[in-house]
Amino acid sequence: xxxxxxxxxxxxxxxxxxxxxxxxxxxxxxxxxxxxxxxxxxxxxxxxxxxxxxxxxxxxxxxxxxxxxxxxxxxxxxxxxxxxxxxxxxxxxxxxxxxxxxxxxxxxxxxxxxxxxxxxxxxxxxxxxxxxxxxxxxxxxxxxxxxxxxxxxxxxxxxxxxxxxxxxxxxxxxxxxxxxxxxxxx
Ligand SMILES: [Zn+2]
Numbered sequence: 374x375x376x377x378x379x380x381x382x383x384x385x386x387x388x389x390x391x392x393x394x395x396x397x398x399x400x401x402x403x404x405x406x407x408x409x410x411x412x413x414x415x416x417x418x419x420x421x422x423x424x425x426x427x428x429x430x431x432x433x434x435x436x437x438x439x440x441x442x443x444x445x446x447x448x449x450x451x452x453x454x455x456x457x458x459x460x461x462x463x464x465x466x467x468x469x470x471x472x473x474x475x476x477x478x479x480x481x482x483x484x485x486x487x488x489x490x491x492x493x494x495x496x497x498x499x500x501x502x503x504x505x506x507x508x509x510x511x512x513x514x515x516x517x518x519x520x521x522x523x524x525x526x527x528x529x530x531x532x533x534x535x536x537x538x539x540x541x542x543x544x545x546x547x548x549x550x551x552x553x554x555x556x557x558x559x
Contacts, residue, residue: 392505430507433475434462437487448529454543471510483530484522487514498546
């Protein structure tokens with residue numbers, strides 16, 4: 374499950390420059406200009422009229438639970454929020470459902486499986502950070518098997534009961550989802 378190749382992580386500056394848009398047209402290689410198109414200033418190709426829409430990224434995460442109601446958290450080994458705990462999750466790929474994305478990320482990051490068919494929607498969260506804006510689709514599901522195997526972007530995998538959550542939890546969405554789970558089960 375753990376990928377042996379090192380993961381490339383953008384610096385803050387590189388991520389911010391991606392958010393500003395492309396320098397050259399990905400279709401015809403002409404230098405793009407800033408122009409108002411569809412009510413907003415966007416990167417525009419004066420040659421082939423390509424318009425760059427800078428869309429929110431869509432991610433999926435899962436509140437993965439054991440039979441005795443403990444939640445699976447990962448300690449982040451990469452920025453943002455390196456060293457803090459969060460729910461397993463990540464960005465969706467083309468050709469998978471958000472449930473499949475959440476299950477895939479969970480398996481890659483922790484070594485534990487959650488059946489996508491059994492997942493229930495917790496909420497949909499919107500966030501903004503230096504990488505741009507994003508939408509996180511959060512599920513809850515039961516762990517169906519596996520053994521702890523931290524992925525590349527994770528330094529530790531651990532289960533926590535509702536009364537023993539760590540102090541340093543990353544991301545407002547994760548804090549909110551875990552708070553609701555604590556309230557429902559506590
Ligand atoms: Zn072009």
